[in-house]
Amino acid sequence: MRIPCPYCGPRDAHEFTCLGDATLTRPDPAAPDAASAFHDYVYRRDNPAGPHRELWYHGGGCRSWLEVTRDTRTHAITDARFAADRSSAAQGTEDRP
Amino acid sequence: MTAPTAQNTGPSRRLAKGGLIDRSQPLEFDFDGRPLSGVAGDTLASALLANGVTLVGRSFKYHRPRGILTAGSEEPNALVELRSGARREPNTRATMVELYDRLSATSQNRWPSLEHDALSINRLAAPLFGAGFYYKTFMWPAALWERLYEPLIRRAAGLGRAADHEDPDRYEKATAHCDLLVIGAGPAGLMAALTAARSGARVILADEDFRLGGRLLSDAPEVDGAPAPLWVDRVLGELASFPDVTVMPRTTVFGVYDGGTYGAVERVSDHRAEPLPWQPRQRLWRIVARRSLLAAGAIERPIVFGGNDRPGVMMAGAMRAYANRFAVAAAREAVAVFANNDSAWSAARDLSRLGVRVAAVIDVRERVDPALTAPLAAAGARLMLGSRVIATSGKRLSVVEVLTGGKRETLKVDGLAMSGGWSPTVNLTCHLGSRPVWNDALSAFLPGSLPPGMTVAGAANGRFGLAACLADGAASATAALADLGFAVPSAALPRADDDPAGLIPFWHVAESKGAAFVDHQNDVTAKDIAIAHREGFRAVEHLKRYTTLGMATDQGKTANLTGLAIMSALTGKDIPETGTTMFRPPYSPVAIGAFGGSHRGKAFRPTRLTPTHGWATEHGAVFVETGPWLRAQYFPRPGERDWLETVNREVTAVRTGVGLCDVSTLGKIDIQGPDAATLLERVYINGWSGLEVGKARYGVMLREDGMVMDDGTTARLGPTHFVMTTTTANAVKVFQHLEHALQVLWPELDARIASVSDQWAQIAVAGPKARETLARIVDAPFDLGNAAFPYMAAAELTVLGGLRARLFRLSFSGELAYEIAVPARQGDRLVRALMDAGAPFGITPYGTEALGVLRIEKGHAAGNELNGQTTAHDLGLGRMMSGKKDFIGRVMSNRPGLRDPDRPALVGLRPLPPGARLRAGSHLIPVGQPTDAANDQGYLTSVAHSPTLGHAIGLALLAGGPRRIGERLRAVDPLRNEEVEVEVCNPVFVDPQGEKLRV
Numbered sequence A: 001m002r003i004p005c006p007y008c009g010p011r012d013a014h015e016f017t018c019l020g021d022a023t024l025t026r027p028d029p030a031a032p033d034a035a036s037a038f039h040d041y042v043y044r045r046d047n048p049a050g051p052h053r054e055l056w057y058h059g060g061g062c063r064s065w066l067e068v069t070r071d072t073r074t075h076a077i078t079d080a081r082f083a084a085d086r087s088s089a090a091q092g093t094e095d096r097p
Numbered sequence B: 001m002t003a004p005t006a007q008n009t010g011p012s013r014r015l016a017k018g019g020l021i022d023r024s025q026p027l028e029f030d031f032d033g034r035p036l037s038g039v040a041g042d043t044l045a046s047a048l049l050a051n052g053v054t055l056v057g058r059s060f061k062y063h064r065p066r067g068i069l070t071a072g073s074e075e076p077n078a079l080v081e082l083r084s085g086a087r088r089e090p091n092t093r094a095t096m097v098e099l100y101d102r103l104s105a106t107s108q109n110r111w112p113s114l115e116h117d118a119l120s121i122n123r124l125a126a127p128l129f130g131a132g133f134y135y136k137t138f139m140w141p142a143a144l145w146e147r148l149y150e151p152l153i154r155r156a157a158g159l160g161r162a163a164d165h166e167d168p169d170r171y172e173k174a175t176a177h178c179d180l181l182v183i184g185a186g187p188a189g190l191m192a193a194l195t196a197a198r199s200g201a202r203v204i205l206a207d208e209d210f211r212l213g214g215r216l217l218s219d220a221p222e223v224d225g226a227p228a229p230l231w232v233d234r235v236l237g238e239l240a241s242f243p244d245v246t247v248m249p250r251t252t253v254f255g256v257y258d259g260g261t262y263g264a265v266e267r268v269s270d271h272r273a274e275p276l277p278w279q280p281r282q283r284l285w286r287i288v289a290r291r292s293l294l295a296a297g298a299i300e301r302p303i304v305f306g307g308n309d310r311p312g313v314m315m316a317g318a319m320r321a322y323a324n325r326f327a328v329a330a331a332r333e334a335v336a337v338f339a340n341n342d343s344a345w346s347a348a349r350d351l352s353r354l355g356v357r358v359a360a361v362i363d364v365r366e367r368v369d370p371a372l373t374a375p376l377a378a379a380g381a382r383l384m385l386g387s388r389v390i391a392t393s394g395k396r397l398s399v400v401e402v403l404t405g406g407k408r409e410t411l412k413v414d415g416l417a418m419s420g421g422w423s424p425t426v427n428l429t430c431h432l433g434s435r436p437v438w439n440d441a442l443s444a445f446l447p448g449s450l451p452p453g454m455t456v457a458g459a460a461n462g463r464f465g466l467a468a469c470l471a472d473g474a475a476s477a478t479a480a481l482a483d484l485g486f487a488v489p490s491a492a493l494p495r496a497d498d499d500p501a502g503l504i505p506f507w508h509v510a511e512s513k514g515a516a517f518v519d520h521q522n523d524v525t526a527k528d529i530a531i532a533h534r535e536g537f538r539a540v541e542h543l544k545r546y547t548t549l550g551m552a553t554d555q556g557k558t559a560n561l562t563g564l565a566i567m568s569a570l571t572g573k574d575i576p577e578t579g580t581t582m583f584r585p586p587y588s589p590v591a592i593g594a595f596g597g598s599h600r601g602k603a604f605r606p607t608r609l610t611p612t613h614g615w616a617t618e619h620g621a622v623f624v625e626t627g628p629w630l631r632a633q634y635f636p637r638p639g640e641r642d643w644l645e646t647v648n649r650e651v652t653a654v655r656t657g658v659g660l661c662d663v664s665t666l667g668k669i670d671i672q673g674p675d676a677a678t679l680l681e682r683v684y685i686n687g688w689s690g691l692e693v694g695k696a697r698y699g700v701m702l703r704e705d706g707m708v709m710d711d712g713t714t715a716r717l718g719p720t721h722f723v724m725t726t727t728t729a730n731a732v733k734v735f736q737h738l739e740h741a742l743q744v745l746w747p748e749l750d751a752r753i754a755s756v757s758d759q760w761a762q763i764a765v766a767g768p769k770a771r772e773t774l775a776r777i778v779d780a781p782f783d784l785g786n787a788a789f790p791y792m793a794a795a796e797l798t799v800l801g802g803l804r805a806r807l808f809r810l811s812f813s814g815e816l817a818y819e820i821a822v823p824a825r826q827g828d829r830l831v832r833a834l835m836d837a838g839a840p841f842g843i844t845p846y847g848t849e850a851l852g853v854l855r856i857e858k859g860h861a862a863g864n865e866l867n868g869q870t871t872a873h874d875l876g877l878g879r880m881m882s883g884k885k886d887f888i889g890r891v892m893s894n895r896p897g898l899r900d901p902d903r904p905a906l907v908g909l910r911p912l913p914p915g916a917r918l919r920a921g922s923h924l925i926p927v928g929q930p931t932d933a934a935n936d937q938g939y940l941t942s943v944a945h946s947p948t949l950g951h952a953i954g955l956a957l958l959a960g961g962p963r964r965i966g967e968r969l970r971a972v973d974p975l976r977n978e979e980v981e982v983e984v985c986n987p988v989f990v991d992p993q994g995e996k997l998r999v
């Protein structure tokens, strides 16, 4: 699998590690339901068949955490952007080797 | 030893002329110890046939004599052991072995000899070995499996023997990128590569054969009015003129992976007795291609009839290839042809033209184009239309029994060419999970949905004619390249004809006598499929597993479809309803060594050496692997009897004088920015904002689930500048964790981190004489005094006359201690200077063993206790948790189960009998209670002999923890059958008030 890192360009998946679901947001620790919200945040995951936004860390490259949209059925990657800048448009998704 | 097999030879069957071989280059080789000779351009299979060797192995289950069935990588029968000793390689397909001088091959799965095999008795016991045999016979008693059944089966069934020495060869891995990867160098592949090359694209053309051309070599057609091999040479010559075109013969593209990545194995040296100096045996390629073109051709399929596995029965296309390409007649006397399609008639025509006597052509069809039949009739062949072969006989084929016109007739022939039609080689199209699609007109599976970026051309796409292949290759390449934005110059196609390819589907001769084989390699017969059907294993996945159809090393390349067709006839459903054939990587077997590449032995992963490694080696250190690092474990001195004596001396030196230890392996992370302190507040459980510049603090970080992740000290070097240390094991994990916090959780924080683990050599100097030692290397006017540089102080300074350094007053040992860091390249200089400076105080280098004893004596948690299942409370660090802020893991660490006072928590243990030894891993059981799981209250995590106290000490995780201090328990080691009574105590064994480290 190849991941189009917006900084490094398309790179082999071996350079990355995956942390899973990128749609989760760390809950407000001061909220009254923080205990159950953190339980869900830490343990509960959907397992969708289809497009999935997930976090990948480019540890073998630029060290960016990326938000990658990957189809879990085909491994087709349709988007990859910096997690720190989630509103930025996808760059470098062209599959040029 | 192998008995001579005198019968297994004969006069040369090499045709007097022709073939793509070099008769001027004879090659000597041996088979089962018998010297034979071939020529350059031969495969082992063609050379064996040329020498009249038609019996080459015994079959997997029934030990039936087997010959050579095909001329390609789909070969199920002719598996041999190649080479000898450490280079012995079992199950090598003779059809794929390029002959080299002094090649040595051995037949396999026979005893005592190929000719006379004692276990061919299995044939008589065939009913026992039929479909579902294992499942039915060995259900019970299970106890007999290991003792009786398995050894018996292993002796009777099997293939070759793996080498029993270490592989002496080297393997490599490499990566290549291209615009177009062309897989297969037959007519479609060559035409595609040429088209792409002329457009300026980066092209890789790979083919498993050592000579490129595919069926252009074996079918001997004409291209542009001349013999096809001349055209092939011209194309290869032109391809060689393009700098961005790479032609890779002897290279099998074995797998398709995500993102346009292809796996390929290049057999760099397999055509030599051994690799040339500095050459690998094989090279594993990862090819990243923007587009790929699969031009893998087609595989001819057998017809299932009685005795279709007898040596002498061969695929028609293979017999044609041996005659045209290798100038070998597969039979000495005469051949018969048995087919359901036109291509076998072309094969028969070629054989006849080359002087092989074709006695008869048997076709199941009632009518065949007279243009095909006439030349054979003219050459004296009997035309037996509407007929079928029902049986064969002879150890090597001598008689074929034919059902023709309602009567049985026998033909005396020593060769039988069969053809059940052609199956496009769609294997690679399935590797990402798509299924091929049945085509009724061709009676074959064609590629289904394709891996992204792949197109399929030529016979692999069901276009069997030569002109069609050439046109399809050019058109497919043009389309793929246009897609990539290349301008493809138009060029005229070479002139060629399409062979006739008429066919009626025909799979199995119902009137067969004797075993009729579907899967030659796994010995699966038509009857086995009938049994599977009768017993309800009709779905194709059940059929495969019940009969082992298609599950041998050839993945059923010649077997899957016929098996499916027979099941389809039994169920009355059509083939697509019955199932499809699926293929997985690798296309053909790949040596594990190739996947390993150079990563074996010490090169499996890099060994990291500390900056003082060379010095430690000079001082006789014994090293230990800790993760990727090689660290000094202890420094034995002459006269010391064992490691314990050495370690005791090292520990005592630290407690009474001074010692030094390289701690460069600790992770070191530089943290800078206005929000650096805020980052620390959020990842550590304790407070950081109040830490003064020039001070360090011990910190504990949790995972978000509330468990301890790592610990270490962090020093503040400036208002916005910190340097963090992590444990050796977690250096990478913590770094990634901090990046996650900064980029994913709180991107608004203005802080940046960099790993500086490799940039600094860091040495711990510990013991009452540590200050006096350091004083001798620190540059003036730096004041090491306790008031100016107290416990937990940190500073940047110079040592040894201007060498930049960092000094931290930290203590892992509990003594007056420092850690001093210098740029990594200066680590060797620093350790030597420290040894000189400490010499008057008897400075003693210590290793990881003494380090461990010192920390156990002080009750510090380390890897054994930071095991991912312990909380800060469990480790006695709960009171560090700040109540004034949020941090990662805070919310979850307050879950009731994690605050349960009965959770196992850190305690110290000492043995009650004087001199008794403690064992790590021992379980803690109350005195007087049975040793069982219900009474298991915890276990010893770390143990040591404390030379300071003169007895064994241990750390343990004990239910209830510190409130049980003073209790007596049994420490039970059921593995060693040992038990010792212990007393629970404070885990800080030495200087519990922490006075020594503050002096």
Ligand SMILES: [Zn+2]
Binding pocket: A005, A006, A007, A008, A009, A058, A061, A062, A063, A064
């Ligand atoms: Zn990157």
